[in-house]
Amino acid sequence: MNLADTEIVLGILQNKGFDKTDSANDADVVLLNTCSIRENAEQRIYGRLGNYKNLKGSKPDLIVGILGCMAERLRKNLVEKKSIVDLVVGPDEYRRLPELIDLAYNGDKGIGVKLSKTETYDDIIPHREDGLQAWLSVMRGCDKFCTFCVVPFTRGRERSRSLLSTLHEVKQLSVRGFKEITLLGQNVNSYRDGENDFADLLAACAEVDRSIRIRFTTSHPQDLSDKLLLTIAEHPNLCNYIHLPVQSGSDRILELMNRTYTIDHYQNLIEKARKIIPGVSFSTDIIAGFPTETYEDHVMTLDIMRKVRYDGAYMFKYSPREGTKAYRMKDEVSEETKSKRLHEIIDLQQLISYEKNQELLGTEEIVLVEGLSRKSEKFYAGRTDTNKVVIFPKQNEIVKGSYVKVKLNKATHATLFGDFLDSADISTKNLALTA
Ligand code: 5AD
Ligand code: SF4
Numbered sequence: 001m002n003l004a005d006t007e008i009v010l011g012i013l014q015n016k017g018f019d020k021t022d023s024a025n026d027a028d029v030v031l032l033n034t035c036s037i038r039e040n041a042e043q044r045i046y047g048r049l050g051n052y053k054n055l056k057g058s059k060p061d062l063i064v065g066i067l068g069c070m071a072e073r074l075r076k077n078l079v080e081k082k083s084i085v086d087l088v089v090g091p092d093e094y095r096r097l098p099e100l101i102d103l104a105y106n107g108d109k110g111i112g113v114k115l116s117k118t119e120t121y122d123d124i125i126p127h128r129e130d131g132l133q134a135w136l137s138v139m140r141g142c143d144k145f146c147t148f149c150v151v152p153f154t155r156g157r158e159r160s161r162s163l164l165s166t167l168h169e170v171k172q173l174s175v176r177g178f179k180e181i182t183l184l185g186q187n188v189n190s191y192r193d194g195e196n197d198f199a200d201l202l203a204a205c206a207e208v209d210r211s212i213r214i215r216f217t218t219s220h221p222q223d224l225s226d227k228l229l230l231t232i233a234e235h236p237n238l239c240n241y242i243h244l245p246v247q248s249g250s251d252r253i254l255e256l257m258n259r260t261y262t263i264d265h266y267q268n269l270i271e272k273a274r275k276i277i278p279g280v281s282f283s284t285d286i287i288a289g290f291p292t293e294t295y296e297d298h299v300m301t302l303d304i305m306r307k308v309r310y311d312g313a314y315m316f317k318y319s320p321r322e323g324t325k326a327y328r329m330k331d332e333v334s335e336e337t338k339s340k341r342l343h344e345i346i347d348l349q350q351l352i353s354y355e356k357n358q359e360l361l362g363t364e365e366i367v368l369v370e371g372l373s374r375k376s377e378k379f380y381a382g383r384t385d386t387n388k389v390v391i392f393p394k395q396n397e398i399v400k401g402s403y404v405k406v407k408l409n410k411a412t413h414a415t416l417f418g419d420f421l422d423s424a425d426i427s428t429k430n431l432a433l434t435a
Contacts, residue, residue, distance in 0.1 A: 001184055002068060004135040006033045007126035009067065009094050014127055016098040024055060029063045029101055031087070034070035036150050038319035042070055046082075053084050063104045065089060065097075069154035072113055073323075079109045091140070091155050092116040095124075115141075115156035122165045125172075132179045132370060132401050138166055138201060139185035144220060146247075147258045147325035148290060148318060151186055158186075163193045163201055167208060174209035179368055179401050180383075181205070183216040189223035199231040206235040210427035211403075213368060213385060217243045218285075221261045221269055229276040237426055239385045240277050241311075244270070245285035249304035250297035253290050256329070263304055270308050281386035283312040288345055289338030290318045291329040298341045305348055311356055311386060313349045317342050350413045357388070357411035364407050365390060365416070366424045371400045382406075385426075390416045398423065 009031065010020060021027045030052055035041040045066070056062045065087030066078055072090035079085045086104040089097055093112030100110030120140055128134055139160040142151045166183075173181055183205065185191060191198035198216075205214050214237055219228075221244055232238045244266075248254055251262045273280055286301060305313070317338040320327050333341075367382035367390045374381065380394050382404070392406045403424040410417040 001135075001137065001186075002033050002035055004126065004137045004184055005068065005091065005094070007128055007135070008121045008124050008137075009033070009097065010127035011124045012094055012097055018098075020127070024052065028061070029065065030055075031065045031067050031097075034066055034068040036069035036073045036154055036321070038316060039321075040319070045070055049082055049084060056084055061105075063087060063101060065101070065104070065110070067091075067094070069150065072115070072154040073150065075113050076109075076111055079111070086110065088113060090115065092119045094121070095119075116159075117157050118159055120159055120161035122161045125169075128173075128176075130176065132177075132368070134173050134178045134181050135184055136166065136169055136173075136181055137161070137184045138198075139188060139191050142186035143190070144187055144260075145258060145325075147256065147329075148287065148321065150321040150324060153323055155186065158190050160185075160191045160193050163196050163204060166201060167204055170205050170208045170212070174212055177401060178212065180213045180215065183214065185216075186218065187220045187223065188216050189219050189225065189228065197225070197227070199225065199228040202228070202238055203231050203235060206238050210237050211425075213237050213239050213426065215239045215241060215387070219244050221246070221259070221266050224269060224273075226272070226276070229273050232280070233277045239387065240280045241283070241385065241387045242273060242280060243283045243285075246301075246304055246308075247285060247287050248290060248293070248297065249300035249302070250293070253293055253297050256292065256326075257287075257290060258325070263300070266304070267307060279386070281311040281388075282308060283314070283387070284308070284310050286313055286315045286345055287318050288315065288342040289333035291326055291333065292331045293318075293333050293341075298344075301341075301345065302348055305345070305352065309352050309356060310349065311388070312353060313345075315342060315345050315349065354411070354413035357413065357416055360408050360416060361411060362408065364405050364421060365418070366426060367392070367404050367406050369398060369400055369402050369404060384416070388416055389414070390418055392418045392420050395420050 024030050034045050052064050063086045064084050067089050071088045078088050087110040090113040092115050096112045100112050103110040141156045141158045143158045145152050188198050365384045369380050369382045373379035373391050379391050382390050403426050405421040405424045406418040407421050408416050408418040
């Protein structure tokens with residue numbers, strides 16, 4: 001999401017004649033786009049600010065700005081606490097950046113932290129480097145108010161951009177040769193543009209260019225509709241991959257988190273999705289050590305992981321965020337217990353990922369070739385539509401951005417390896433399923 005926002009910011013600034021530099025040493029303005037979701041994300045920014053302090057020492061005119069959630073959360077406290085910060089601009093005020101930079105240049109502090117009910121940056125053309133993969137924001141904000149989460153406070157209310165402007169951008173990306181587009185929103189299932197819901201948007205995006213794979217994130221288990229599942233099954237280039245954060249395996253904790261579903265509901269949803277989209281893969285988010293989490297609650301989390309057998313997971317220690325409901329909950333789990341539980345969760349997920357990847361050996365996968373493998377120029381790296389990395393011997397006749405068929409012969413928990421079979425055409429990939 002921040003990457004997509006940074007591209008929007010670059011689009012806005014380039015319109016006003018700013019250029020991007022590759023090094024902070026060459027810059028007149030340094031902007032840090034920040035995340036507040038966990039304490040350590042903010043700590044990293046304070047570390048970075050320390051580095052820019054030295055640079056500002058040798059370049060007194062340098063403007064340093066904080067963008068994004070941390071700007072929204074800490075507002076003018078940031079300029080008061082950190083004298084090196086000249087600009088503080090929240091996620092809905094990026095259009096004012098040129099004006100605020102001017103202010104800072106004239107010696108004032110530039111602060112823009114209003115949240116908007118309508119801003120979607122629909123008409124801004126983000127600045128994207130050429131490549132194969134693009135992020136595309138289709139909605140902003142979140143109305144879910146999970147009790148642990150700062151996002152509804154830092155990114156404001158849910159709002160969707162128009163279907164037409166989204167399709168227009170997908171077309172532009174197609175012309176530029178992009179091959180994988182990820183539609184982004186904190187809760188994409190709440191997308192709405194008049195009569196059109198997220199399934200309609202996905203279907204329309206898929207039809208723009210059938211050689212582009214479309215992904216999306218994030219889905220909330222309460223809102224993932226049957227229509228959406230059927231739409232994914234129907235369109236070959238809608239990836240068979242759903243990121244569906246579970247957060248915890250305990251109904252008691254889910255209720256305290258205000259997640260508005262039970263584990264029963266969640267499991268039924270997974271089963272239904274697997275019936276409608278054969279071979280669909282799932283990833284999830286898990287939080288270890290939410291306030292009052294007992295050992296039994298933790299075991300229930302391990303249990304749901306074993307039942308679902310996720311292909312991947314993003315796993316975090318609970319991090320108290322000021323202003324959220326959970327912040328005021330008593331009975332914090334000790335740091336040591338959180339760490340221990342998190343490690344157990346990570347170990348289990350690695351084992352499951354490894355086992356699931358072993359089950360794929362001998363099968364054929366269609367892989368989008370992303371380029372040379374990072375470890376050896378003799379190999380190509382690419383990705384399956386279920387988002388797994390595949391390494392295979394480089395073929396001179398195959399170029400980056402094409403689809404190939406690979407037969408898998410080896411796997412770790414994170415990577416698949418295989419032999420090249422043939423080039424492939426993804427627009428016919430799932431025809432058997434749709435017939
Ligand atoms: N502590 C730990 N993890 C969090 N997340 C959100 N807020 C917190 C927090 N306070 C995680 C959730 C969410 C993902 C984006 O970040 O798992 O799905
Ligand atoms: Fe945060 Fe919950 Fe909204 Fe996700 S759905 S952004 S976890 S409040």
